[in-house]
Amino acid sequence: MDRVEGLYDEHARERIVPEPPKRVEAPERLPFERDRARVVHAASFRRLAAKTQVVGPQSDDFVRNRLTHSLEVAQIARDLSRALGTHPDITETAALAHDLGHPPFGHNGERALAALATECGGFEGNAQTLRLxxxxEAKSVDAAGESVGLNLTRATLDACTKYPWSRGEAPSAAAGKFGVYDDDRPAFDWLRDGASAGRRCVEAQVMDLADDVAYSVHDVEDGTVAGKVDLTALDTAAVWETVRSWYLPEATDSGLDDVLSRLRAVGSWPRSSYDGTRGGLASLKNLTSDLIGRFCGSVQQATFAAADGPFVRYGTDLVVPAETWAEITVLKGIAAHYVMEDATRVALQVRQRELLTELVGVLLERDGDDLDESFAVDWAGAANDAARTRVVIDQVATLTDASALAWHRRLLP
Known part of the structure; x- marks a missing residue:
């Protein structure tokens, strides 16, 4: 056992269902390595390849989908974790798993299912991840034959819990985000054993920051290549309105101007419009790399300055300097204004929400007849209408963008 592994006790390595070491010829994997492998081999992980990140995966060969985004988040999380001395396998696994619960059509699909699931406990991508x-996800069962999903260790499951509270416990600042449905509370209470209410372990904080860094930088990159973003000709007045609307309502124009000036001072910030050449793409990739390094380096320095460590579980917290967070947020605002608020995309999103609403409706009407076998079993065991609605929501949430369209065409010709 290496030094970092030794920082995690038996309580952190415990699983809901105990598993003895396997007798195999190959060297035995350590518990957190096994966790990572289980997520990589999960069906819900494979499905991310066909789920929307910002624009649909079928629209362009270059743009990121949920799978490529998750791989990039995992790389950032692993590198930052290694620098901090946190277990890299735990944070990487949490990053790989962080979007498993996203339904078809990304956050737009999440909004549609949340509206449909009001009476059965709501829908939230992070809570759905924990449910998966x-x-x-089929891997292990308990003594009663009930599924316990992938049966990950406590430390890994805790690191996957971005919002460690239920819908009814969510703080006002969470903006409706929560991490567990009421009927998944036993597993949640088990993984949170010994943790203070509402506090995230440092591994979850690393995963969350890596997610923010990845999509703030990569969404701008994708938007630039798609011709929607020109970093040399930003309409700052309009972008700042989007930043205030989406993220920082109290931000001033002058304050945001200062943040943009710092970003423009990065040596690889473009001085001419993206031209689609290999040289242009190389320059854009250099900017992406420099920004990721800038943000993670700042956080690493601030975290080391605030505490001595070790940076494990609940021993300390990640420190994100206000200046760094402002820079990340400005990049998010640029992508939000030029990509997410694009009129064509907004119109498409309306139809996507209608499609999921119609699909859930017809599946409920057909009394479980068209559900996949595992969900048909869940339907048969459901005690009431709310439980049956949850089964249908679970089914639809597993679908990819393409399969949601195919199911809709088949059931609603």
Whole structure:
């Protein structure tokens, strides 16, 4: 056992269902390595390749989908974790798993299912991720024959919990985000054993920051290549309105101007419009790399300055300097204004929400007849209408963008 592994005790390595070491010829994998492998081999992980990140995966060969985004988040999380001395396998696994619960059409699909699931406990991508990891993914069962999902260790499951509270416990600042449905509470209470209410372990904080860094930088990159963003000709007045609307309502124009000036001072910030050449793409990739390094380096320095470590579980917290967070947020605002608020995309999103609403409706009407076998079993065991609605929501949430369209065409010709 290496030094970092030794920082995690038996409580952190415990699984819901105990598993003895396997007798195999190959060297035995350590518990957190096994966790990572289980997520990589999960069906819900493979499906991310066909789920929307910002624009649909079928629209362009270059743009990121949920799978490529998750791989990039994992790389950032692993590098930052290694620099901090946190277990890299735990944070990488959490990053790989962080979007498993996203339904078809990304956050737009999430909004549609949330509206449909009001009476059965709501829908939230992070809560759905926990449901997949502890129930819906098939790997292990308990003594009663009930699925416990991938049966990951406590430390890994805790690191996957971005919002460690239920819908009814969500703080006002969470803006409706939550990490567990009421009927998944037993698994949640088990993984949170010994943790203070509402506090995230440092591994979850690393995963969350890596997610923010990845999509703030990569969404701008994708938007630039798609011709929607020109970093040399930003309409700052309009972008700042988007930043205030989406992220920082109290931000001033002058304050945001200062943030943009710092970003423009990065040596690889473009001085001419993207031209689609290999040289132009190389320059854009250099900017992406420099920004990721800038943000993670700043956080690493601030975290080391605030505490001595070790940076494990609940021993300390990640420190994100206000200046760094402002820079990340400005990049998010640029992508939001030029990509997410694009009129064509907004119109498409309306139809996507209608499609999911119609699909859920017809599946409920057909009394479970068209559900996949595992969900048909869940339907048969559901005690009431709310439980049956949850089964249908679970089914639809597993679908990719393409399969949601195919199911809709088949059931609603």
């Amino acid at each position: 990891l502890t129930r819906l």
